[in-house]
Amino acid sequence: MLKLKRIGLDTHRQNVAFIARTCRPYRPEDFQALKKIEIHHTGDSMLATLIISDDGSIVADDELGLSGPAFDRLGAGEGTSVTIAPAAPPKSMEAVRAKMRGHTLSDGEIDVVIRDISGLRYSEMEIAAFLIASASYTTSREMLALTQSMARVGNRLDWSSDVIVDKHCIGGIPGNRTSMVVVPIVAAHGLMIPKTSSRAITSPAGTADTMEVLARVDLSIAEMTEVVRTHKGCLVWGGHVNLSPADDILISVERPLRIDTREQMVASILSKKLAAGSTHLLIDIPVGPTAKVRDAGEAMRVRKLFEYVGDRIGIDLRIVVTDAREPVGRGIGPVLEARDVMAVLNGHEDAPTDLREKSLQLAGRLLDFDPALRGGTGYDRARDLLDSGRALATMEAIIDAQGRRTPPPLGTLTRDILAPVSGTISGIDCYRLGRIARLAGAPMDKGAGIDLLRKNGDRVEKGEPLYRIHACVKSDFSFAHGLADEDNGYRLDVGAGAPPC
Known part of the structure; x- marks a missing residue:
């Protein structure tokens, strides 16, 4: 038997165990070639990656150390006796x-x-x-099986209602924080919209990253349920409420590998929505020359994948294809995107009109799911809820219910990226700006990102700023403006007879 000891290391989802090289009950050399062991405690067991320690201050020769997350998962107190055994590879x-x-x-x-x-x-x-x-x-049948399997593992929510609405954007366009405007509009109308969101995979911010600027997003199932039943909506991180937990594990590996296939994307999104209890779902597919989906043909293929799975898992699913020729709003990065969202909800004169209009269009489509609302009046209803301040009041109530936070400051390391020539902006590379914002530190540094000062159609003179980079760390700042210096992501039409820049 070994005595359990908690090791103050955060190994996230990975279970890590430590034994001393001088361990008395076991011979470490018997385990040295193994990647994993099985830990047994009063009928329960857990797999862990084994590390052999030569430092007696980490584990004594009669102890088994567990990293913090692994210790919590096992659920036994320090000093509890446990046994270990070689772990057989998963048969799967x-x-x-x-x-x-x-x-x-x-x-x-x-x-x-x-x-x-x-x-x-x-x-x-x-x-x-x-x-x-x-x-x-991946075949369509495998994609469907993957969706259903991921939804079965973990928590499943049941709201006991015929209409539970949700929306999801497949991503690929920076600044597209429509969910944070749509949710309070729909909730203010009275439809239930339990919005669970992922953190960013390859983008500078996900909805959960941006909402976290304003409020807690790591709610428990009980807390989330209370917020939704009281205020009709929420904006929380799906990973913390254990909805489709296998998807969160897959995403954690996809992120550094930059894997984002259409089939895995569809299974990821729909498994989360099925587990969250959604009955009616709106999918936003942004299409643009530098977005995730580049043309109408590809958008059609993605649409058919969603419809194939949606029909078979019983979700009333609608698709909307939106313009992705430039970022939505002016901010790219959590703090900047939260600023744009609150400007729209507050009705500020300088609020981004594109973010406001797209949010109203999506909210209107969701409100049209309401059987009590006359067909085609969803947009007008959404605009009234936003302009009257009812959506703002609902958002403030949701923020308070989830746990209000003071937004962190913007990154103080700044640099304006200037127009190299005079001309009219004729194109913005969404993918490149997203890369620059990520190099600046977003979303890990909430105050990092890009503040867009010019959009498509604007006239700029040589030397005028196109956008401003914000960073919190010198190395990130250097990487970001270095990439911007190579190619700032803007295309300028310099006039008749002259090539664009």
Whole structure:
């Protein structure tokens, strides 16, 4: 037996265990070649990655150390006696190897893989193997099975209502924080909209990252339920309420690998919505030359993937294709995007008109799901709720209910990126601006990002600022403005007979 000890290390979702090289009950050399062990405690067991320590201050020779998250998951107190044993590789790895060889997996094989991933039985390398193999080729049937399996693992919400609405944007366009305007509009109308959002994968901010500037987003299921039942809506991080937890694990590996296939995206989004209890869903597909979806043909293919799965899991799903030729709003990064959202809700004269109008269009489409509302009047109703201040009041109530926060300051390291020539802005590269904002530190540094000073159609003179970079760390600041110096992401039409810049 070994005595349990908590080690003050945050290993996130990974369970990490420590034993001393001089361990008395076990011979560490017997485990040295292993990647994982199985920890047993009063009938419960947990898998963990094993690290052998030569430092007696970390673990004594009769102790088993567990990193903070692993210790909490095991649920035993310090000093509790536990045993360890070699961990057998997950049997579902055979399915992953088959997928790597190009085989199509059955529903049952996918279900076992997802259960093992959510049970933390896979290493990050094994998860990456599954993701890369799936990225090479995934059938529609596999995509449906992946969606259903991810939704089955974890919590499932039931709101006991015939109409639970939600919306989701597939991403690829910076500053597109329409959810934070749409949710309070729809909730103020009286429809229930329990909005769970992911953190950014490859973008400078996700809805959860931006909402976190204003309020807590790491609510428990009980807290989320109370907020929604009281105020009809919420804006929370889906990862904390354990909805489709396998998806959160997959995303944590997808992020550094920059994997974002259409099939995995559809399964990720719809598994979360199914688990959250949504009955009616609006999907926003932004289309533009530098967005995630580049043209109408690709948008049609993505739409059909969503419709295929949506029809089979019982969600009333509608698709809207929106313009993504430039970022939405003026801010790129959590603090700047939160500023734009609150400007729209407060009705400020300088609020971004594109963010306001797109939010009204999406909110109107969601309100049209209400059987009590006359068809086609959703937009007018949404505009009235926004202009009257009722949406703002609902947002303030949601912020207070989730736990209001004081927004952090903008990054104090700034640089204006100037127009190299005089001309009219004829194009903005959404992808490049997103990369620059991420290099500046967004979303990890909430105050980092880009403040857009000019948009498409604006006339600028040589030397006038196009946008301002904000960063909090010198190295991030240097990387960001270095990339902007190579190519600032703006296309300028300098006049008849002259090539664009």
